[in-house]
Amino acid sequence: MTQEYTGSGDPAKSLELLWRNRPRPTRGPKPALTVERIVAAALRIADAEGLGAMSMRRVADELGAGAMTLYRYVPGKGELLDVMLDAVYGELPRRPIAGDWRAKLDEAARANRDLYLNHPWMLQVAVSRPPLGPNVMAKYEYELAAIEGIGLTDVEMDATVALLNGYVHGAVRSAVEARQVIQRSGMSDKEWWLAHVPHLDRIADVEKYPLASRVGSTVGAEFDAPYDSDHAFEYGLARLLDGVATLVKDRR
Amino acid sequence: MTQEYTGSGDPAKSLELLWRNRPRPTRGPKPALTVERIVAAALRIADAEGLGAMSMRRVADELGAGAMTLYRYVPGKGELLDVMLDAVYGELPRRPIAGDWRAKLDEAARANRDLYLNHPWMLQVAVSRPPLGPNVMAKYEYELAAIEGIGLTDVEMDATVALLNGYVHGAVRSAVEARQVIQRSGMSDKEWWLAHVPHLDRIADVEKYPLASRVGSTVGAEFDAPYDSDHAFEYGLARLLDGVATLVKDRR
DNA sequence: TGGTTACTTCGTACAGTGTACCCAATAAGT
DNA sequence: ACTTATTGGGTACACTGTACGAAGTAACCA
Structure with a gap:
């Protein structure tokens, strides 16, 4: 690809x-x-x-x-x-969202996520200097509207929208890669892990990586896989919005 | 590419x-x-x-x-x-960092950023299911150590490390793309913007995008470009660490 | 009506890509 | 001296984006 x-x-x-x-x-x-x-x-x-x-x-x-x-x-x-x-x-929703800025940003993030999931090829297109077409403009306008009037400066508003968009981009990229690697390799995450463990045990000194071993196996057992993209998305989005909330509180 | x-x-x-x-x-x-x-x-x-x-x-x-x-x-x-x-x-530092978890995570993020900037091709390699070599293991161990013992669960520790790494990956990707597009097009951000504005004014109804126009021009004037990657990195990292701090406080 | 001009379709060609499949050369073991 | 494992590497295949140019078509002007 x-x-x-x-x-x-x-x-x-x-x-x-x-x-x-x-x-x-x-x-x-x-x-x-x-x-x-x-x-x-x-x-x-x-x-x-x-x-x-x-x-x-x-x-x-x-x-x-x-x-x-x-x-x-x-x-x-x-x-x-x-x-x-x-x-x-152009497929993105344009309706105003009810609720406070956090609900709006959350909703915009999920809409972007759905879009990427439906058109995963978008994640492989390098988009610094975005194509300034009508729908790209409308998307920027819509996302700015979510955080207009909550005390952020214009520069902060732009940075926040970019941060959210960048986060969703990265998160969905990971999710899509995980989905595609299963198809390409014909191997589930569990199978992949099980194929590695015996060799790793033989080769790598497990005592050298105590935290990696402990955390890795806890996560593997919890999700039945080394990576759960839905959980990662929710966790990251919550942290990010918390971070923005801290800034909003400071500006008040 | x-x-x-x-x-x-x-x-x-x-x-x-x-x-x-x-x-x-x-x-x-x-x-x-x-x-x-x-x-x-x-x-x-x-x-x-x-x-x-x-x-x-x-x-x-x-x-x-x-x-x-x-x-x-x-x-x-x-x-x-x-x-x-x-x-x-293997080029990443392994020395323990002084300070609290936030200082350590911050330092680890910057080390990863430098690595990506020195080897931008890394950003184009899809890495779900990372290569489990000795240095990849050491990196995971090192990053987990930054947040060990601050009250997070194993799953939260893994998610936090993944969130930070994903963030840095995305931020540097944007920065590198911005850097490369200047070379490839032979056009600075300012030139690019100036080449678009007259046509955009003629084509697009500026009244339709009031926030985009206001914020866009403020940001453009502030950074002398539509995108400043250093500022974006600092802003995003601060928000993210604030978000993690909120969680850590909750767990106390 | 005939000629000019603008505009269309698209075949060919070029310099690349990763790697499957071979065959020849080489060095160790018997 | 012969067998066998291993290395080096040439050739071939099915792809890529697009520059160039030839041939056909439709609207305008004389």
Whole structure:
């Protein structure tokens, strides 16, 4: 599987694409495809088979077109990923959430989590300098609204939203990796652990790692696996929100 | 650049490799290479040119050998990455840190951050089911020691260490991506932003995103860029440790 | 109506990737 | 001297993104 990069081309071209306001040409044959159809096909492949399967040739095949045809609609693969990302962010809820800031942040975090779980390929796209499409803008606006007016500075608001988003990104990445490694290896966590233990006992000096042994085996017994991603998500989210709460209290 | 996977083969073979206890064969020609030399060459390439440049052929070239020769020493690329990771974790400090749990966790987080910054390719290796080599074990032991005896359960200790590690991983990933995107695009954050603004103003309805506009421009003015990774790291780490502190206080 | 021009589709080519499958060379044991 | 275990490495396969250019099509102008 591949890690891909967004954009990288002319910003003007990217924005033109994201906001779909390219001037319709008058001459020449009518285009057989649309950006929408290309994005939909690419999403279908990426959702079902992962980012590694989403090659330009594969997307073109899906549409019954030649590979190079796509380049008439999209400057390159990076820009296609931009549009895919913005499209998927369109699935996020926009309704105002009832409750205090903590309930709102909590809810936004879970919505992002669900999105990543439904489109795990998103986690493999490097997104510093996010594609500034309509849905990315709306997402930022929505998340800022959760913590507006609770006494944080603008810089703190931005940092908090980024922190939450980064946390969810990392947590779901771990969860998805754990899920995928089971498929790829055909081995459950328990099987994997059981396959290692006898060799480890023989090779590694267990007395050298007393805490690792104790904590590792407690956790393994508790979850029947060396890692439980649901528990990790809940634990981390609670700690993070507690940390933000401490700051909010200070600012009061 | 590529996202790579660790292991994936026979656990017995992987552990044999990580702990370097393969039985020396008696017959046949003396091997011209060693696992150590292969790992060193691979690390040199990955550190200097990124994981994308570290192909099996490239590593072999670096050693004056044929590509397929490496497979005499290492089962595959995944296992080579395992050994590289464990080797790099050997660079982490092991001295006990003075101070309370918070000082220790803080210090451990910064040590991990430095390691990632020096070997950014690590961030592209998927590590659910970490390679259980000697240095990975020592790292886990060291980090657990930071929070041993402060009233947390074993499960909480494991979750806390994982949360911190995940946080640092994500934070440094953002920082490295931001650093790399400048090189790859030849455009500073400021230039990037200035190239977008005029088009955005023309395309997007700014009234639709009031918070995003206000906070975005405040942050941009404060840091002279849309994202300051050092500030983000400090802010996030402080929130996280505050969150853990809340839990520790509860357990008292 | 014929010609020009803008625009479309897409085949070919290039330099890469990890590694399965071989065969030849080498050194120890018998 | 012969067998056997082991190493070195060449070739081949099915992929990747996309630059280039040829060929076909539709709207405009004379």
